[in-house]
Amino acid sequence: MKHIQSAANPQVKQWKKLLARKERDKSKLFLIEGFHLVEEALKHDADIETIIISENAEMPPGLDYGSVPVISVTEEIASALADTETTQGIFAVCRQPQDAGQQGETYLLIDSVQDPGNLGTMIRTADAAGIDSVIVGSGSVDIYNPKVLRAAQGSHFHLPVIRGSLEEWIDKLDTHNIPVYGTALEGASPYSESPAGGPFALLVGNEGSGVNPELLAKTAKNLYIPIHGKSESLNVAVAAGILLYYLKTPKKG
Secondary structure, three states: OEEEOOOOOHHHHHHHHOOOHHHHHHHOEEEEEOHHHHHHHHHOOOOEEEEEEEOOOOOOOOOOOOOOOEEEEOHHHHHHHOOOOOOOOEEEEEEOOOOOOOOOOEEEEEOOOOOHHHHHHHHHHHHHHOOOEEEEOOOOOOOOOHHHHHHHOOHHHOOOEEEOOHHHHHHHHHHOOOOEEEEOOOOOEEHHHOOOOOOEEEEEOEOOOEOOHHHHOOOOEEEEOOOOOOOOOOOHHHHHHHHHHHHHOOOOO
16 A cells, blocks of 8 residues: 655645645546545445545445555645544545436426535435435535535435536426426415426525526426424525425325
8 A cells, every 4th residue: 555654745735636626626536535425435436536544544344445546644644635623534536427417307406505514415315305416506616515525425426416507407307398396485386286206306596595586487386385483484405305305205195
């Protein structure tokens, strides 16, 4: 196993750059951290370039690296690569998958969501609900942001998470007879009045301003979730979870 001791090593400098979106976009690589994410990447055949392990890290038994190159580094280097306060000392450099195009019949479309915890939670929730693809439009936080990756808990490796034009995707889904349901507070219907169990795409938007009105004008129907208490609104990730599970589950009878 190769061992790197110097933080000035060019390879280490390249890895550190992956903490910034600019370098991730340029190199088409991203960095994951922690036992769980690395294990999920290995289990689901992610395109892994390198696994990086701190020299003093305690590795869980049975973690099979296959043919992936493994490099040992000092604790100092591991701390420099970490995006967490207390790192587990294991990382992987992964290649970003190529956009898979249209797959399946159920989609989550995300417009200008800027909080990485919200975006990651929605990706994870879409995965849990059995959604086929997640489409993230411009204005949203990077899908490979370290906090997004942690919040998604490995769901990036379970279903396509695609960056794309939401306008184009809505048009594409319409041509395939997949209705797109927007989310709005005005000019919308209670979600419980919508059909469930068939093909659909759910469009959710920015934490403060919601979905772009130009996108809402292109949807088949816009939905809202009634508020029974005194709160003005729901967190976007919570709302997405409620709506995804409702739309995905066939109505009885």
